[in-house]
Amino acid sequence: xxxxxxxxxxxxxxxxxxxxxxxxxxxxxxxxxxxxxxxxxxxxxxxxxxxxxxxxxxxxxxxxxxxxxxxxxxxxxxxxxxxxxxxxxxxxxxxxxxxxxxxxxxxxxxxxxxxxxxxxxxxxxxxxxxxxxxxxxxxxxxxxxxxxxxxxxxxxxxxxxxxxxxxxxxxxxxxxxxxxxxxxxxxxxxxxxxxxxxxxxxxxxxxxxxxxxxxxxxxxxxxxxxxxxxxxxxxxxxxxxxxxxxxxxxxxxxxxxxxxxxxxxxxxxxxxxxxxxxxx
Amino acid sequence: xxxxxxxxxxxxxxxxxxxxxxxxxxxxxxxxxxxxxxxxxxxxxxxxxxxxxxxxxxxxxxxxxxxxxxxxxxxxxxxxxxxxxxxxxxxxxxxxxxxxxxxxxxxxxxxxxxxxxxxxxxxxxxxxxxxxxxxxxxxxxxxxxxxxxxxxxxxxxxxxxxxxxxxxxxxxxxxxxxxxxxxxxxxxxxxxxxxxxxxxxxxxxxxxxxxxxxxxxxxxxxxxxxxxxxxxxxxxxxxxxxxxxxxxxxxxxxxxxxxxxxxxxxxxxxxxxxxxxxxxxxxxxxxxxxxxxxxxxxxxxxxxxxxxxxxxxxxxxxxxxxxxxxxxxxxxxxxxxxxxxxxxxxxxxxxxxxxxxxxxxxxxxxxxxxxxxxxxxxxxxxxxxxxxxxxxxxxxxxxxxxxxxxxxxxxxxxxxxxxxxxxxxxxx
Amino acid sequence: xxxxxxxxxxxxxxxxxxxxxxxxxxxxxxxxxxxxxxxxxxxxxxxxxxxxxxxxxxxxxxxxxxxxxxxxxxxxxxxxxxxxxxxxxxxxxxxxxxxxxxxxxxxxxxxxxxxxxxxxxxxxxxxxxxxxxxxxxxxxxxxxxxxxxxxxxxxxxxxxxxxxxxxxxxxxxxxxxxxxxxxxxxxxxxxxxxxxxxxxxxxxxxxxxxxxxxxxxxxxxxxxxxxxxxxxxxxxxxxxxxxxxxxxxxxxxxxxxxxxxxxxxxxxxxxxxxxxxxxxxxxxxxx
Numbered sequence: 001x002x003x004x005x006x007x008x009x010x011x012x013x014x015x016x017x018x019x020x021x022x023x024x025x026x027x028x029x030x031x032x033x034x035x036x037x038x039x040x041x042x043x044x045x046x047x048x049x050x051x052x053x054x055x056x057x058x059x060x061x062x063x064x065x066x067x068x069x070x071x072x073x074x075x076x077x078x079x080x081x082x083x084x085x086x087x088x089x090x091x092x093x094x095x096x097x098x099x100x101x102x103x104x105x106x107x108x109x110x111x112x113x114x115x116x117x118x119x120x121x122x123x124x125x126x127x128x129x130x131x132x133x134x135x136x137x138x139x140x141x142x143x144x145x146x147x148x149x150x151x152x153x154x155x156x157x158x159x160x161x162x163x164x165x166x167x168x169x170x171x172x173x174x175x176x177x178x179x180x181x182x183x184x185x186x187x188x189x190x191x192x193x194x195x196x197x198x199x200x201x202x203x204x205x206x207x208x209x210x211x212x213x214x215x216x217x218x219x220x221x222x223x224x225x226x227x228x229x230x231x232x233x234x235x236x237x238x239x240x241x242x243x244x245x246x247x248x249x250x251x252x253x254x255x256x257x258x259x260x261x262x263x264x265x266x267x268x269x270x271x272x273x274x275x276x277x278x279x280x
Numbered sequence: 281x282x283x284x285x286x287x288x289x290x291x292x293x294x295x296x297x298x299x300x301x302x303x304x305x306x307x308x309x310x311x312x313x314x315x316x317x318x319x320x321x322x323x324x325x326x327x328x329x330x331x332x333x334x335x336x337x338x339x340x341x342x343x344x345x346x347x348x349x350x351x352x353x354x355x356x357x358x359x360x361x362x363x364x365x366x367x368x369x370x371x372x373x374x375x376x377x378x379x380x381x382x383x384x385x386x387x388x389x390x391x392x393x394x395x396x397x398x399x400x401x402x403x404x405x406x407x408x409x410x411x412x413x414x415x416x417x418x419x420x421x422x423x424x425x426x427x428x429x430x431x432x433x434x435x436x437x438x439x440x441x442x443x444x445x446x447x448x449x450x451x452x453x454x455x456x457x458x459x460x461x462x463x464x465x466x467x468x469x470x471x472x473x474x475x476x477x478x479x480x481x482x483x484x485x486x487x488x489x490x491x492x493x494x495x496x497x498x499x500x501x502x503x504x505x506x507x508x509x510x511x512x513x514x515x516x517x518x519x520x521x522x523x524x525x526x527x528x529x530x531x532x533x534x535x536x537x538x539x540x541x542x543x544x545x546x547x548x549x550x551x552x553x554x555x556x557x558x559x560x561x562x563x564x565x566x567x568x569x570x571x572x573x574x575x576x577x578x579x580x581x582x583x584x585x586x587x588x589x590x591x592x593x594x595x596x597x598x599x600x601x602x603x604x605x606x607x608x609x610x611x612x613x614x615x616x617x618x619x620x621x622x623x624x625x626x627x628x629x630x631x632x633x634x635x636x637x638x639x640x641x642x643x644x645x646x647x648x649x650x651x652x653x654x655x656x657x658x659x660x661x662x663x664x665x666x667x668x669x670x671x672x673x674x675x676x677x678x679x680x681x682x683x684x685x686x687x688x689x690x691x692x693x694x695x696x697x698x699x700x701x702x703x704x705x706x707x708x
Numbered sequence: 709x710x711x712x713x714x715x716x717x718x719x720x721x722x723x724x725x726x727x728x729x730x731x732x733x734x735x736x737x738x739x740x741x742x743x744x745x746x747x748x749x750x751x752x753x754x755x756x757x758x759x760x761x762x763x764x765x766x767x768x769x770x771x772x773x774x775x776x777x778x779x780x781x782x783x784x785x786x787x788x789x790x791x792x793x794x795x796x797x798x799x800x801x802x803x804x805x806x807x808x809x810x811x812x813x814x815x816x817x818x819x820x821x822x823x824x825x826x827x828x829x830x831x832x833x834x835x836x837x838x839x840x841x842x843x844x845x846x847x848x849x850x851x852x853x854x855x856x857x858x859x860x861x862x863x864x865x866x867x868x869x870x871x872x873x874x875x876x877x878x879x880x881x882x883x884x885x886x887x888x889x890x891x892x893x894x895x896x897x898x899x900x901x902x903x904x905x906x907x908x909x910x911x912x913x914x915x916x917x918x919x920x921x922x923x924x925x926x927x928x929x930x931x932x933x934x935x936x937x938x939x940x941x942x943x944x945x946x947x948x949x950x951x952x953x954x955x956x957x958x959x960x961x962x963x964x965x966x967x968x969x970x971x972x973x974x975x976x977x978x979x980x981x982x983x984x985x986x987x988x989x990x991x992x993x994x995x
Contacts, residue, residue, distance in 0.1 A: 012892065016786055023783065024801035027864065031804050034812035043566050047541065050819050116913070118720025120968050122921050122944045125951060125960060126723035128362055128737070133722060135368040152720065155914055159869065162906035167876040197875035201868050208807055219359055222321070222349055222371070237352045237811075243563060251809040258807045262800055269875075358952060365737040383955060387738035531823070533844075535932065537815070538822055673953050676936035683845060683933075701757075708751065708956035 034255070037248035038062075045244035061249035065236070070224065071250065074232035075257070078211055081143050081228055085150045086207045090199055093153055097160020098191055102173055112161075119154045123215070131219055145220045146228070150210055156202050163198040164191060200269035207261050229254045318601045319345045321371035325356035328375075328427075329622040330609065337608055344601055353377065363593075364390050370593035372602045376424060378413060378587045383669040385416060385423060392592040394422035397603035405612060410627045412664035414589050417500045424589025425610045428624035430554030431657035432491060432583050434575045435561075437568070438646075440549040444473040450648065453575040460488070460519065460580050467528040470549045477530035477548045478523075480539060482682040485523045488552050489516035490675075491583035491665075497675060497702070498668030504706045506674070507699050513678060514695070520682055521691045531686060540564050552577060554585035555625035555654040562644045569643070574650045582660035587627065625654055632658070674702045730961035737955050748962035758963065760938050761946040762970075764851065768926075768942065769919030772855030776866050777911055781904065783863070784870035785896055790879075799871075803864035813861065814928040821853040821929075829853070850930070850940040857925045862918070866911050873907030874900065905983075912982045916975045920967065923948065943967050 033052075037045055040055035065071055099105070100112055130149060139145030168191060176186045214230045221231055233250050236243075324330055331348045338344060349371070351359065357380045363370040364387055376384055384391070399422045403411055410426040412419075434457065438448040446466055447453055457463050467478030479485050490496060493512035499505050506513045523529050530548045532539040542548055544565040551557065561568065576582075590606040592599055608614065615626035616634055631637050632655035641647045668674075681698035685691050731748055733741040752758050787798055805813070820828045821843035830840035841849040877900065885895050901908075923944040927934045935941075935949040943963065951960035 016789075016792075020783075020786060020798050024798055026860070027801045027804045030812050030816040031808045033816055034808065037812070037815075041566075043540075043544065043564055045537070045540075045564075045815070047537075114720070117724070117968075119917060120971050121720075121723050121727055121964060122923070122947060122967065124923065124944065124948045125727055125964050128365055128957075129723045129726040131362050132366040132368070135366060140369050155910075158910050158913070159872070159907075162910050163872065163876055166873075166903070166906050198872045201872035204803070204868060205865065212807075212809070218351070218355055219362055222323075222359075222369075223347065224349060234352050234355060235350055248812065251811050255807055255809055259800065262803060262807070263796070266796060266799060269871075361737065361952070384738075386736065390738070533932070536822075537819060670954060673935075673949075676933075680933070680936050683937075687842070687845065704755065704757075705954055708950065708954050708959055 031255070034248055034252050037244060038252040039249075040245055042244045042246070045248075057245055058249070061245045062253060064243065064246040065250040065253075068236055068246070069232040069250070070227070071229075071232065071253070073225070074227045074229045075254065077143060077226060078229040078254075079257070081146060081217075082207045082210045084143075085147050085210045086203050088147075088151050089153045089156050089206045090203060092151060093156030093160045093202060094164075094191070094195060094199070095187065096157045097162075097164055098187055100157065100161040101165035102168070102170070112157075115152070115157055116154050118152065127215065127219060130216075134220055140220060141223050141226050142220075143226065143228075146217050149216065150206075153202075153206060156206065159198055159202055160195065163195055167194055197269055200265045203268075204262055204265045207265075208258055211258055317343050317345055318598050319347060320373060320596075320598060320602055320605060321347045322349065322373045322605075323356060323360065323371045324348070324350045324375040325353045325377070326350065327622055328624060329618055332621070333609065333614060333617060334605075337605060341604075344605065346605065360384075368595070370595045372592065372596040372598055373606060374591050374593055375427065376589050376591050378584075378589065379667065379672055381413070381423065381589060382667050382671060384591070386669060388416060388421055388423075390594050391423055392594050392596065392599045392603070394425065394592065394603065395420070397592075397599060399425065399603075399607075402607060402611075405610075405628045405630065407627055407629060407658060407661070409584070409661050409664040410587065417666075424591040425606050426627035427588045427590055427610055427615075428556070428618065429627045429658060430556055430584055430586035430625060431654045431661065432552055432554050432577060432581065432585050433650075433653050433657050434550055434577050435553045435557065435572055436550040436575065437546045437548075437571055438573055439571050440470060440474055440476060440546055444470040444549070446470070448573065450573050450575040450653065453573070454577075457575070457578065459578050463488075463578065463581075464523060464526070464528070467523065467549075468526060471526070471528055474549075476546075478528045478550055480530050480532040480542060480548045480551060481534060482520050482524060482529055482686050483534060483679055484552055485520035485529050486516050486679070486682055487583075487585070488581050489519050491585050492581055493665070494663035495666050497671060497678075498666075498706070500666060500668070502668065502670075502706070504674070504699075504703055506678075506702060517678060517682070517691075517695060521685055524686055529686070544568055546571065552581060555650075555657075556586060556623060558642070558644065558650065559623040570646045572645055573648055574645060574653045576653055576656055576660075579660060582657055584658075584661055584665065587625075619651070625651075625658070629655075629659065670706055673705050677701045677705070727961045727964050730957055731965045733958050733961075735957045737951075737957055741958075744958065748958045749966070751959050752962050752966065757938055757941070758943075758946055761941045761943050764938075764940055765920060765922060765942045768851055768855050768858065768922060768940070769916075771851065772858030772922075773862070773915050773919035776859055776863050777908070777915060779859075780863055780866035780870050780911070781900070781908075782896075783867045784874055785900055787867070787871060788874045799868070802867055805861045806864050810924065810928055813857070814931075817853065817857050817929055818931070821849075844930070844933070845937060845939060847939050850926075854926045854929050854940055857929055858922065861925065866915070869911055870904065870907060873904045877903045908982055909979060912978050913975055916978050917971055920944075920971050920974065943970075 033050070036051060036054050038061055039058045040051060041057060044051045044055065096115075100108065134140060134145045134148070137145070139148070172190060173186060176190055181189070212230065214234060217228050218231050218234065221227055224232075227235075233247070233254060236247050236250055322330070322334070328350065331350070334346045334348060338346060350356075356375075357377065360370065360374050360376070361383070364384065367390075370390075402425070406426050407429065410429050414424045414426055415422055434453065436453060441448050441453070446469060447456060457466050470476060470478050489512060493516070495505070496513050497504065497506050505511060520529070530542065532542045532548065543551075543561065544567045546568065558574075561572065590610065592602045592606070596602055610628070612626070612628040612630040612634075615624070615628050616631050616636060618624040619626050619631065620636065620640070626632070626637075632652075637651050637655070638649065640649060640651045642650050677698045681689075681694035684694050730741075732743060732745060734744045734748070735741040783802060786792065787795065787802075792798070823842055823844050827840075827843070829843060833840060841852075843849040843853045881899050881903075882895055885899060890898070921944050922942045926940045926942055926945060930937065930940060935945060935953055941949075944967070947960045947963040947967070950956045950963065
């Protein structure tokens with residue numbers, strides 16, 4: 001696609017690429033450094049000035065991780081957890097967001113504010129009552145016990161509400177209703193295709209935050225067989241005798257799936273943009 | 281894109297089902313199985329090697345199965361606290377670190393009294409002071425059996441000592457540095473000859489007297505006593521300030537990369553470290569290999585730093601089986617095993633007489649048998665230390681004051697401010 | 709929708725009610741609770757450390773969180789340009805900080821901002837002829853370092869939310885504007901900003917909550933001294949210290965109740981202020 005009126009080497013373009021490249025480098029650095037540490041012996045962690053080139057212990061450090069924890073089992077548990085939570089959050093958020101954006105029902109605003117309020121109690125303090133509930137429900141040591149608290153996502157509902165109210169006109173929905181379409185059909189046939197970019201964004205955010213969450217997962221899961229990757233990795237971190245090379249190796253490989261997930265969702269994002277362009 | 285979405289949904293449903301299946305074998309972990317097997321949940325922190333040892337126990341006792349879990353220190357204690365507080369979900373056996381023990385002692389009803397399980401019979405196996413720490417104040421309730429302890433000794437760099445013209449042989453060093461004043465004199469000599477600080481940090485200097493005091497910030501009634509006349513905390517504080525004013529204390533806060541780097545390069549001369557510190561040094565200061573030695577500290581400074589206890593939360597349905605296991609695990613023979621495999625320093629003096637212990641040469645310390653030095657240090661300790669539930673927080677206020685002093689603040693003003701903050705903490 | 713409300717109850721309501729109840733009790737987590745009326749609030753509100761933590765939280769919110777909203781829009785706007793090459797690459801990398809493990813982040817930042825005069829941050833200051841700063845214990849050093857960390861870690865998060873918002877703006881609007889000779893800045897000012905408003909409101913709300921609940925970054929950056937020094941103690945750190953270091957769940961809950969009020973007030977003010985941005989007639993929002 002040719003952009004009208006944009007010169008080939010304008011100053012502003014150079015500025016823009018320069019800015020973006022600098023931002024990328026700054027963003028990447030700790031990630032790169034994590035990789036460097038994963039390839040070096042433990043003591044390299046403390047060296048001053050910091051070591052900046054990869055070493056040759058990539059395989060060795062990871063083998064140590066595999067000896068200590070059930071890495072792939074924990075990755076599998078995390079994957080199940082994140083996939084389920086992401087899908088449920090996407091569904092609940094888009095349905096609720098749709099309802100908040102396009103329907104009138106009694107107590108709508110109060111309910112919306114109540115949902116936003118749930119995120120206002122600092123999670124550190126909610127821990128004991130929530131643990132109590134989960135324990136009473138017999139869900140300790142289960143992934144369900146971990147999941148259940150993540151299903152209601154205020155950001156998701158808010159995001160979907162904003163997106164739907166901005167991008168779908170009331171006329172379109174009225175027209176569909178006149179054609180006799182059920183609410184669910186309108187959701188499925190009209191709303192869903194349009195909100196895919198928001199789906200992609202929310203999907204990335206939810207997946208990443210559940211993958212990286214530790215405190216709650218650690219509190220609910222005690223049986224090493226049920227460990228998620230963050231809980232398993234934390235057991236490598238033994239305060240007074242840490243093998244940093246091994247720790248960083250585990251942390252590094254546990255991050256790779258997130259990069260893949262980001263790229264997958266981003267595909268969905270890009271794809272939906274082109275689809276959207278065709279429609280409008 | 282719809283196809284991708286449907287695929288995701290199917291994937292999600294499948295994983296929910298898998299998650300449910302996984303759950304089935306988790307249930308029934310409490311109570312006896314149909315064949316009479318008892319399952320014990322066992323929570324520890326750090327690397328203890330107990331996961332290997334317990335396999336032997338399971339072999340000897342086929343009716344007992346032990347589910348082992350280890351986590352990071354703070355995570356472990358917070359999770360245990362959450363479970364004890366909520367009154368559900370505590371394990372059958374929990375390891376508790378000595379600094380954390382007092383906060384759990386408030387909940388005496390949530391733990392099994394090990395005296396009821398016959399703990400009195402094994403009392404003589406352990407260091408008296410360590411045993412007493414595991415009891416309540418009245419001495420009629422036993423919370424936990426001692427596992428490892430952290431007797432302190434002087435870790436010193438032979439290359440720095442040599443440069444300063446000090447002896448390097450552990451015996452000679454111990455004879456020379458035999459009092460707090462002698463330690464200061466040696467430190468001055470190091471400073472003058474090498475321009476290096478003797479100790480790494482204010483905390484290390486402060487802990488010299490502090491760890492050795494039987495009663496420090498709080499008394500058993502929960503009252504703050506740091507502000508009383510002759511407080512050992514003030515004495516410890518003043519000593520740290522005194523060393524600092526003479527320029528003998530470095531600015532390397534423990535566990536930071538700068539500190540690790542300084543240990544590795546020999547940027548300071550000595551540490552008043554516990555036995556378990558050597559495990560850290562072996563792994564993280566490779567360039568210092570062969571350069572450190574360990575010597576006995578002056579008796580004023582002989583003290584314990586760290587160590588743990590095995591407790592049985594009252595929720596358990598198998599107190600008897602749990603007790604039998606922890607008694608086995610903390611027996612002198614098995615403490616020797618944990619010492620050999622993971623450097624847990626034994627709380628049972630009988631181990632110090634065992635051949636494997638007495639001939640355990642440390643390559644990192646140039647072949648010195650450091651275990652004997654720490655064994656003597658452990659025997660030198662006389663009293664159990666009373667800490668109190670808010671010990672760590674109150675102590676942190678004093679440490680903050682010391683940090684500020686090192687940055688140039690007035691020691692007396694900082695002390696008064698710290699005491700005031702401590703009073704506020706205790707009143708909550 | 710009824711399972712929805714059961715979950716809603718579990719997640720949200722129970723902890724809120726529990727905290728509200730606890731705010732009037734004295735409880736150490738183990739012994740029975742004791743009703744103390746408004747004492748907990750009195751203790752907290754007269755504690756100078758609490759007010760210090762409020763001040764710290766607001767300063768770090770202004771330094772670390774607020775600029776994200778502006779830079780995030782600019783980044784999203786640039787990343788949304790049709791002619792931009794390596795779009796995928798830039799998007800992934802800018803989101804990387806949010807993905808990168810806190811263990812690694814903590815270490816990188818503690819090395820960059822270490823206390824030594826030779827640390828990277830002090831070296832850069834030296835280039836400008838400035839004196840080295842103590843990043844671990846000084847009043848402004850800690851705040852600046854932590855704010856940078858917050859900014860760095862969350863900028864990608866806000867950017868992709870804005871990117872989603874930009875997708876809802878029809879592309880032909882920009883094309884028409886370009887033909888009319890509008891500069892990029894004018895496009896940003898007169899097309900992007902007004903139409904992005906619902907998303908700006910959203911990020912303002914969540915950033916306000918996030919900034920007031922700041923916890924992980926300072927805790928990780930300060931390490932051992934996180935709960936002992938006052939230079940960078942935030943409200944949630946103050947509350948956490950009460951609950952899990954001092955076993956004072958009553959005052960911790962009272963602090964939480966006060967925090968909730970702060971959040972509600974500040975979020976309302978912020979939403980009111982932002983709703984002034986690019987004031988424009990509402991388009992078909994179902995109100």
